[in-house]
Amino acid sequence: MYLVTGGAGFIGSNLVAALCARGAEVMVMDRLRQGEKWRNLARHPIAGILPPEALEDFWATRPPLTAVLHLGAISATTATDGDLVAATNLTLPLRLWSGCAERGIPYIYASSAATYGDGALGFEDDASPEALARLRPLNLYGWSKLAFDRRVADLLRRGAPRPPQWAGLRFFNVYGPNEAHKGRMASVLFHKFQQVMRGEPATLFRSDRAGIADGEQRRDFVHVDDCVAVMLWLLDNPQASGLFNLGSGRARSFRDLVGSMFAALGRPADIHYIDMPADLRGKYQYFTEAPLDRLRAAGFNAQMTPLEDGVRRTVQEFLMQEDPFR
Numbered sequence: 001m002y003l004v005t006g007g008a009g010f011i012g013s014n015l016v017a018a019l020c021a022r023g024a025e026v027m028v029m030d031r032l033r034q035g036e037k038w039r040n041l042a043r044h045p046i047a048g049i050l051p052p053e054a055l056e057d058f059w060a061t062r063p064p065l066t067a068v069l070h071l072g073a074i075s076a077t078t079a080t081d082g083d084l085v086a087a088t089n090l091t092l093p094l095r096l097w098s099g100c101a102e103r104g105i106p107y108i109y110a111s112s113a114a115t116y117g118d119g120a121l122g123f124e125d126d127a128s129p130e131a132l133a134r135l136r137p138l139n140l141y142g143w144s145k146l147a148f149d150r151r152v153a154d155l156l157r158r159g160a161p162r163p164p165q166w167a168g169l170r171f172f173n174v175y176g177p178n179e180a181h182k183g184r185m186a187s188v189l190f191h192k193f194q195q196v197m198r199g200e201p202a203t204l205f206r207s208d209r210a211g212i213a214d215g216e217q218r219r220d221f222v223h224v225d226d227c228v229a230v231m232l233w234l235l236d237n238p239q240a241s242g243l244f245n246l247g248s249g250r251a252r253s254f255r256d257l258v259g260s261m262f263a264a265l266g267r268p269a270d271i272h273y274i275d276m277p278a279d280l281r282g283k284y285q286y287f288t289e290a291p292l293d294r295l296r297a298a299g300f301n302a303q304m305t306p307l308e309d310g311v312r313r314t315v316q317e318f319l320m321q322e323d324p325f326r
Contacts, residue, residue, distance in 0.1 A: 006072030176224030247290025
Protein backbone atom coordinates (compact mmCIF):
# COMPACT_ATOMS: atom_id res chain seq x y z
CA MET A 1 0.00 0.00 0.00
CA TYR A 2 1.10 3.55 -0.81
CA LEU A 3 0.15 6.63 1.20
CA VAL A 4 -0.30 9.72 -1.00
CA THR A 5 -0.88 12.94 0.91
CA GLY A 6 -2.71 15.60 -1.06
CA GLY A 7 -3.92 12.67 -3.15
CA ALA A 8 -7.16 14.43 -4.12
CA GLY A 9 -5.25 17.48 -5.32
CA PHE A 10 -3.79 18.26 -8.71
CA ILE A 11 -0.45 16.44 -8.85
CA GLY A 12 -1.55 13.97 -6.18
CA SER A 13 -4.64 12.74 -8.02
CA ASN A 14 -2.65 12.21 -11.22
CA LEU A 15 -0.18 10.14 -9.22
CA VAL A 16 -3.02 8.18 -7.59
CA ALA A 17 -4.41 7.44 -11.07
CA ALA A 18 -1.04 6.08 -12.21
CA LEU A 19 -0.52 3.95 -9.09
CA CYS A 20 -4.03 2.50 -9.34
CA ALA A 21 -3.38 1.73 -13.00
CA ARG A 22 -0.40 -0.34 -11.80
CA GLY A 23 -2.76 -2.32 -9.56
CA ALA A 24 -1.43 -0.75 -6.35
CA GLU A 25 -3.44 -0.13 -3.18
CA VAL A 26 -3.47 3.61 -2.50
CA MET A 27 -4.56 5.36 0.69
CA VAL A 28 -5.21 9.08 0.18
CA MET A 29 -4.54 11.61 2.93
CA ASP A 30 -6.49 14.78 2.13
CA ARG A 31 -9.50 16.93 2.96
CA LEU A 32 -12.23 16.99 0.33
CA ARG A 33 -14.25 19.80 1.98
CA GLN A 34 -17.01 21.44 -0.03
CA GLY A 35 -17.02 21.50 -3.83
CA GLU A 36 -16.04 18.91 -6.39
CA LYS A 37 -12.47 18.01 -5.48
CA TRP A 38 -13.72 14.43 -5.07
CA ARG A 39 -14.09 14.22 -8.85
CA ASN A 40 -10.30 14.05 -9.15
CA LEU A 41 -10.53 10.58 -7.57
CA ALA A 42 -13.89 9.39 -8.88
CA ARG A 43 -12.49 6.99 -11.50
CA HIS A 44 -10.00 5.19 -9.26
CA PRO A 45 -10.35 2.38 -6.67
CA ILE A 46 -8.64 4.06 -3.73
CA ALA A 47 -8.28 2.29 -0.38
CA GLY A 48 -9.79 5.24 1.51
CA ILE A 49 -9.49 8.87 2.59
CA LEU A 50 -7.42 9.61 5.68
CA PRO A 51 -7.54 13.00 7.46
CA PRO A 52 -4.12 14.29 8.58
CA GLU A 53 -5.03 14.11 12.27
CA ALA A 54 -5.51 10.33 11.93
CA LEU A 55 -1.89 9.73 10.89
CA GLU A 56 -0.69 8.27 14.19
CA ASP A 57 -3.56 5.76 14.36
CA PHE A 58 -2.83 4.86 10.75
CA TRP A 59 0.84 4.19 11.53
CA ALA A 60 -0.19 1.99 14.46
CA THR A 61 -2.85 -0.12 12.78
CA ARG A 62 -1.61 -0.57 9.19
CA PRO A 63 1.06 -3.00 7.97
CA PRO A 64 4.27 -1.36 6.68
CA LEU A 65 3.73 0.86 3.66
CA THR A 66 5.57 0.46 0.37
CA ALA A 67 6.22 4.22 0.25
CA VAL A 68 4.88 7.60 1.38
CA LEU A 69 4.50 10.29 -1.29
CA HIS A 70 3.89 13.62 0.38
CA LEU A 71 2.27 16.08 -2.03
CA GLY A 72 -0.17 17.80 0.33
CA ALA A 73 0.52 21.46 1.14
CA ILE A 74 -0.88 24.92 1.36
CA SER A 75 0.40 25.92 -2.05
CA ALA A 76 -1.04 29.42 -2.43
CA THR A 77 1.78 31.88 -3.06
CA THR A 78 -0.50 34.58 -1.58
CA ALA A 79 -1.04 32.72 1.75
CA THR A 80 -0.53 34.92 4.83
CA ASP A 81 -1.42 32.67 7.82
CA GLY A 82 2.08 31.80 8.94
CA ASP A 83 1.00 29.42 11.70
CA LEU A 84 -1.23 27.39 9.40
CA VAL A 85 1.38 27.27 6.63
CA ALA A 86 4.10 26.20 9.09
CA ALA A 87 1.89 23.46 10.57
CA THR A 88 0.95 22.13 7.14
CA ASN A 89 4.14 22.64 5.14
CA LEU A 90 6.77 22.07 7.83
CA THR A 91 5.45 20.22 10.89
CA LEU A 92 3.43 17.59 9.03
CA PRO A 93 6.19 16.63 6.54
CA LEU A 94 8.63 16.34 9.45
CA ARG A 95 6.23 13.93 11.19
CA LEU A 96 6.07 11.91 8.00
CA TRP A 97 9.87 11.95 7.65
CA SER A 98 10.29 10.68 11.21
CA GLY A 99 7.63 8.01 10.74
CA CYS A 100 9.23 6.78 7.54
CA ALA A 101 12.71 6.79 9.07
CA GLU A 102 11.48 4.80 12.08
CA ARG A 103 9.64 2.24 9.94
CA GLY A 104 12.07 1.97 7.01
CA ILE A 105 9.64 3.40 4.44
CA PRO A 106 10.77 5.32 1.32
CA TYR A 107 9.68 8.98 1.41
CA ILE A 108 9.16 11.22 -1.62
CA TYR A 109 8.02 14.78 -1.00
CA ALA A 110 7.11 17.93 -2.90
CA SER A 111 9.46 20.85 -2.61
CA SER A 112 8.99 23.81 -4.99
CA ALA A 113 10.76 26.10 -7.41
CA ALA A 114 9.36 28.89 -5.20
CA THR A 115 12.36 28.23 -2.95
CA TYR A 116 14.55 29.94 -5.58
CA GLY A 117 12.92 33.33 -5.08
CA ASP A 118 13.42 35.73 -7.97
CA GLY A 119 15.97 33.41 -9.60
CA ALA A 120 18.87 35.81 -9.18
CA LEU A 121 20.90 33.02 -7.54
CA GLY A 122 20.04 30.51 -10.23
CA PHE A 123 18.06 27.28 -10.02
CA GLU A 124 20.65 24.76 -8.92
CA ASP A 125 19.14 21.89 -6.89
CA ASP A 126 22.07 21.76 -4.49
CA ALA A 127 20.95 20.11 -1.23
CA SER A 128 23.93 21.22 0.84
CA PRO A 129 23.13 23.32 3.92
CA GLU A 130 25.34 26.11 2.58
CA ALA A 131 23.56 26.32 -0.78
CA LEU A 132 20.11 26.18 0.83
CA ALA A 133 21.04 28.97 3.25
CA ARG A 134 21.71 31.34 0.34
CA LEU A 135 18.19 31.10 -1.14
CA ARG A 136 15.69 33.92 -0.58
CA PRO A 137 12.06 32.94 -1.36
CA LEU A 138 9.61 35.72 -2.23
CA ASN A 139 6.65 34.51 -0.20
CA LEU A 140 5.51 32.50 2.82
CA TYR A 141 4.84 29.39 0.74
CA GLY A 142 8.34 29.41 -0.73
CA TRP A 143 9.86 29.95 2.71
CA SER A 144 7.94 26.98 4.17
CA LYS A 145 9.18 24.66 1.43
CA LEU A 146 12.75 25.86 1.88
CA ALA A 147 12.46 25.47 5.66
CA PHE A 148 11.68 21.79 5.22
CA ASP A 149 14.49 21.30 2.67
CA ARG A 150 16.89 22.90 5.16
CA ARG A 151 15.69 20.73 8.02
CA VAL A 152 16.21 17.61 5.92
CA ALA A 153 19.73 18.77 5.04
CA ASP A 154 20.47 19.39 8.72
CA LEU A 155 19.14 15.97 9.77
CA LEU A 156 21.30 14.31 7.14
CA ARG A 157 24.34 16.33 8.23
CA ARG A 158 23.78 15.26 11.85
CA GLY A 159 23.50 11.60 10.91
CA ALA A 160 19.95 11.39 12.25
CA PRO A 161 17.72 8.46 11.23
CA ARG A 162 16.53 8.77 7.67
CA PRO A 163 14.16 6.89 5.36
CA PRO A 164 15.90 4.21 3.26
CA GLN A 165 15.11 6.34 0.20
CA TRP A 166 14.21 10.01 0.21
CA ALA A 167 13.63 12.46 -2.62
CA GLY A 168 12.57 16.09 -2.60
CA LEU A 169 11.09 17.29 -5.90
CA ARG A 170 11.27 20.96 -6.78
CA PHE A 171 8.25 21.26 -9.04
CA PHE A 172 8.31 24.15 -11.48
CA ASN A 173 5.13 25.35 -13.29
CA VAL A 174 3.03 22.21 -13.53
CA TYR A 175 -0.05 22.03 -15.76
CA GLY A 176 -2.45 19.28 -16.88
CA PRO A 177 -5.80 17.70 -15.94
CA ASN A 178 -7.52 17.85 -12.51
CA GLU A 179 -6.91 21.51 -11.63
CA ALA A 180 -10.52 22.74 -11.40
CA HIS A 181 -10.53 22.83 -7.57
CA LYS A 182 -7.46 25.06 -7.27
CA GLY A 183 -9.13 28.41 -7.91
CA ARG A 184 -6.66 31.25 -8.32
CA MET A 185 -3.70 28.88 -7.90
CA ALA A 186 -4.61 26.77 -10.95
CA SER A 187 -2.20 26.97 -13.87
CA VAL A 188 -2.22 29.82 -16.36
CA LEU A 189 -3.35 27.35 -19.04
CA PHE A 190 -6.45 26.39 -17.04
CA HIS A 191 -7.42 30.03 -16.42
CA LYS A 192 -6.83 31.16 -19.98
CA PHE A 193 -8.92 28.27 -21.31
CA GLN A 194 -11.78 29.30 -19.02
CA GLN A 195 -11.54 32.90 -20.25
CA VAL A 196 -11.72 31.89 -23.88
CA MET A 197 -14.67 29.55 -23.21
CA ARG A 198 -16.52 32.54 -21.72
CA GLY A 199 -15.98 34.41 -24.98
CA GLU A 200 -13.26 36.68 -23.58
CA PRO A 201 -9.74 37.33 -24.83
CA ALA A 202 -6.91 35.61 -22.96
CA THR A 203 -5.28 38.11 -20.63
CA LEU A 204 -1.61 38.18 -19.62
CA PHE A 205 0.25 40.51 -17.29
CA ARG A 206 2.06 43.49 -18.70
CA SER A 207 5.76 43.55 -18.04
CA ASP A 208 7.05 46.10 -15.57
CA ARG A 209 10.72 45.31 -16.26
CA ALA A 210 12.82 47.05 -18.86
CA GLY A 211 13.89 44.82 -21.71
CA ILE A 212 11.10 42.28 -21.20
CA ALA A 213 8.10 42.66 -23.50
CA ASP A 214 4.52 42.05 -22.40
CA GLY A 215 3.84 38.32 -22.33
CA GLU A 216 7.53 37.46 -22.60
CA GLN A 217 7.94 36.59 -18.94
CA ARG A 218 9.24 33.02 -19.11
CA ARG A 219 8.64 29.99 -16.95
CA ASP A 220 9.53 26.33 -17.01
CA PHE A 221 6.16 24.74 -17.80
CA VAL A 222 6.09 21.00 -17.08
CA HIS A 223 3.24 18.60 -17.83
CA VAL A 224 1.92 16.71 -14.80
CA ASP A 225 2.48 13.40 -16.62
CA ASP A 226 6.23 14.09 -16.55
CA CYS A 227 6.04 14.74 -12.81
CA VAL A 228 4.23 11.44 -12.31
CA ALA A 229 6.75 9.64 -14.51
CA VAL A 230 9.61 10.87 -12.30
CA MET A 231 7.84 9.76 -9.11
CA LEU A 232 7.12 6.31 -10.52
CA TRP A 233 10.74 6.05 -11.65
CA LEU A 234 11.90 6.89 -8.14
CA LEU A 235 9.66 4.19 -6.69
CA ASP A 236 11.19 1.72 -9.15
CA ASN A 237 14.75 2.86 -8.36
CA PRO A 238 15.16 2.89 -4.57
CA GLN A 239 18.87 3.63 -4.87
CA ALA A 240 18.07 7.18 -6.07
CA SER A 241 17.85 9.75 -3.28
CA GLY A 242 18.34 13.50 -3.19
CA LEU A 243 16.87 16.88 -3.98
CA PHE A 244 15.89 17.15 -7.65
CA ASN A 245 14.51 19.86 -9.91
CA LEU A 246 11.41 18.73 -11.76
CA GLY A 247 10.63 20.83 -14.80
CA SER A 248 10.83 20.54 -18.56
CA GLY A 249 14.35 21.94 -18.59
CA ARG A 250 13.37 24.74 -20.96
CA ALA A 251 11.87 28.17 -20.19
CA ARG A 252 9.03 29.29 -22.47
CA SER A 253 7.06 32.53 -22.53
CA PHE A 254 3.48 32.94 -21.38
CA ARG A 255 2.78 34.10 -24.92
CA ASP A 256 4.06 30.71 -26.18
CA LEU A 257 1.81 28.91 -23.71
CA VAL A 258 -1.32 30.82 -24.67
CA GLY A 259 -0.47 30.64 -28.38
CA SER A 260 -0.26 26.85 -28.04
CA MET A 261 -3.68 26.83 -26.37
CA PHE A 262 -5.27 28.78 -29.23
CA ALA A 263 -3.61 26.42 -31.72
CA ALA A 264 -5.09 23.43 -29.85
CA LEU A 265 -8.50 25.09 -30.07
CA GLY A 266 -8.05 25.84 -33.77
CA ARG A 267 -8.51 29.58 -33.19
CA PRO A 268 -6.41 32.66 -33.94
CA ALA A 269 -4.66 34.03 -30.88
CA ASP A 270 -6.54 36.81 -29.04
CA ILE A 271 -4.35 38.11 -26.19
CA HIS A 272 -4.88 41.29 -24.16
CA TYR A 273 -2.44 42.63 -21.57
CA ILE A 274 -3.42 43.83 -18.08
CA ASP A 275 -1.61 45.32 -15.09
CA MET A 276 -0.21 42.95 -12.50
CA PRO A 277 -2.28 42.72 -9.26
CA ALA A 278 -0.87 44.71 -6.37
CA ASP A 279 -0.37 41.62 -4.18
CA LEU A 280 1.96 40.07 -6.78
CA ARG A 281 4.18 43.07 -7.44
CA GLY A 282 7.69 42.43 -6.21
CA LYS A 283 6.84 38.75 -5.67
CA TYR A 284 6.52 37.66 -9.29
CA GLN A 285 9.10 35.43 -10.95
CA TYR A 286 10.02 36.69 -14.43
CA PHE A 287 12.15 33.68 -15.35
CA THR A 288 12.42 30.08 -14.18
CA GLU A 289 14.21 27.17 -15.80
CA ALA A 290 15.02 23.82 -14.23
CA PRO A 291 18.51 22.39 -14.72
CA LEU A 292 17.88 18.63 -14.78
CA ASP A 293 21.51 17.50 -14.44
CA ARG A 294 21.08 15.85 -11.03
CA LEU A 295 17.93 14.01 -12.09
CA ARG A 296 19.66 12.80 -15.25
CA ALA A 297 22.78 11.80 -13.33
CA ALA A 298 20.59 9.75 -10.97
CA GLY A 299 19.42 7.75 -14.00
CA PHE A 300 16.13 9.27 -15.17
CA ASN A 301 16.51 9.57 -18.94
CA ALA A 302 12.95 9.90 -20.30
CA GLN A 303 12.30 12.98 -22.41
CA MET A 304 10.03 15.71 -21.07
CA THR A 305 6.86 16.62 -22.96
CA PRO A 306 7.29 19.57 -25.37
CA LEU A 307 5.04 22.50 -24.44
CA GLU A 308 2.97 22.38 -27.63
CA ASP A 309 2.26 18.66 -27.22
CA GLY A 310 1.40 18.95 -23.54
CA VAL A 311 -0.93 21.89 -24.08
CA ARG A 312 -2.66 20.17 -26.99
CA ARG A 313 -3.26 17.00 -24.98
CA THR A 314 -4.51 18.90 -21.95
CA VAL A 315 -6.90 21.03 -23.98
CA GLN A 316 -8.22 18.41 -26.39
CA GLU A 317 -8.22 15.30 -24.20
CA PHE A 318 -9.41 16.90 -20.95
CA LEU A 319 -10.47 20.55 -20.85
CA MET A 320 -12.70 20.29 -23.94
CA GLN A 321 -14.39 17.10 -22.75
CA GLU A 322 -17.74 16.89 -20.97
CA ASP A 323 -15.98 15.06 -18.13
CA PRO A 324 -12.56 16.79 -17.95
CA PHE A 325 -11.18 14.74 -15.04
CA ARG A 326 -8.56 12.01 -15.25
